[in-house]
Amino acid sequence: MPQANDLLNHIDTAHLVKMDEVLDQLDTLGFAHIKPDFYYSTDDSESFSNIETLQDTYSSLSRDSDPGNRHRAYASFQWSPLNNELIKKDSTDYFQAKEYNYIDGGKIRTFDPICPRYLKNSLLKSVVEKDIDLAKETGIIDFSSSVEIGLHQIRYVANGTEPAFSSPLWLHRDDEPLVFVHLFSLSENAIGGDNLIAKDVKTITHLIRLQKPLETLVLTKKPYHAVTPLGSSHGAAFRDILLVTFMNKKSSL
Numbered sequence: 395m396p397q398a399n400d401l402l403n404h405i406d407t408a409h410l411v412k413m414d415e416v417l418d419q420l421d422t423l424g425f426a427h428i429k430p431d432f433y434y435s436t437d438d439s440e441s442f443s444n445i446e447t448l449q450d451t452y453s454s455l456s457r458d459s460d461p462g463n464r465h466r467a468y469a470s471f472q473w474s475p476l477n478n479e480l481i482k483k484d485s486t487d488y489f490q491a492k493e494y495n496y497i498d499g500g501k502i503r504t505f506d507p508i509c510p511r512y513l514k515n516s517l518l519k520s521v522v523e524k525d526i527d528l529a530k531e532t533g534i535i536d537f538s539s540s541v542e543i544g545l546h547q548i549r550y551v552a553n554g555t556e557p558a559f560s561s562p563l564w565l566h567r568d569d570e571p572l573v574f575v576h577l578f579s580l581s582e583n584a585i586g587g588d589n590l591i592a593k594d595v596k597t598i599t600h601l602i603r604l605q606k607p608l609e610t611l612v613l614t615k616k617p618y619h620a621v622t623p624l625g626s627s628h629g630a631a632f633r634d635i636l637l638v639t640f641m642n643k644k645s646s647l
């Protein structure tokens with residue numbers, strides 16, 4: 395039987411669909427679990443067609459040379475507070491501090507650019523706009539100064555008993571103070587690929603499996619988090635996600 399204290403400490407992360415509910419959960423728990431309906435109307439056929447177009451692009455991603463059996467592409471944008479607009483950067487170099495990624499931090503990693511078919515998709519644009527709206531409301535990111543917005547399109551591929559996994563592998567906090575994890579696909583034969591939330595490195599408080607397209611997890615630096623390695627019950631399994639990251643930069647446009 396759970397103790398009363400445990401029940402009080404564990405707030406159920408029932409799926410959220412409204413902006414104020416998301417902000418409340420972010421404020422209380424330091425993360426939020428958002429229902430796909432926040433991003434699109436589930437009875438709109440055009441949205442489904444857009445989701446299929448976006449899902450299709452994941453099969454063309456190049457393999458990341460670092461361990462983990464991930465295939466990926468990257469794009470980054472600078473938010474200009476003067477013009478209230480996003481400016482796409484030409485470079486696809488990505489840097490994480492060693493402090494935040496003990497495996498791949500402290501070095502510049504260069505990824506393929508995200509293809510125009512993905513970036514110019516109307517649903518994808520609207521998802522990023524909603525993330526920006528939410529990021530503005532959190533107060534975690536200062537939009538009156540320069541903001542860097544990163545898009546990481548990633549496919550994890552597990553083959554037979556060979557897993558796919560994230561870097562860093564275990565509980566950590568990200569460089570970026572606000573990160574959206576959007577699911578696009580999870581194959582039926584997938585094992586794992588679950589998101590963990592922990593109040594400290596010894597206490598996991600939530601295990602969340604993103605399953606539906608555009609089901610989303612928003613992470614701040616308050617809790618630790620991790621994603622469990624992806625395995626396969628048979629054949630090749632995959633998990634397709636988009637990370638949208640927000641971070642203030644010292645330099646301004």
Ligand SMILES: [Fe+2]
Nearest residue numbers: 566567568619
């Ligand atoms: Fe992370």
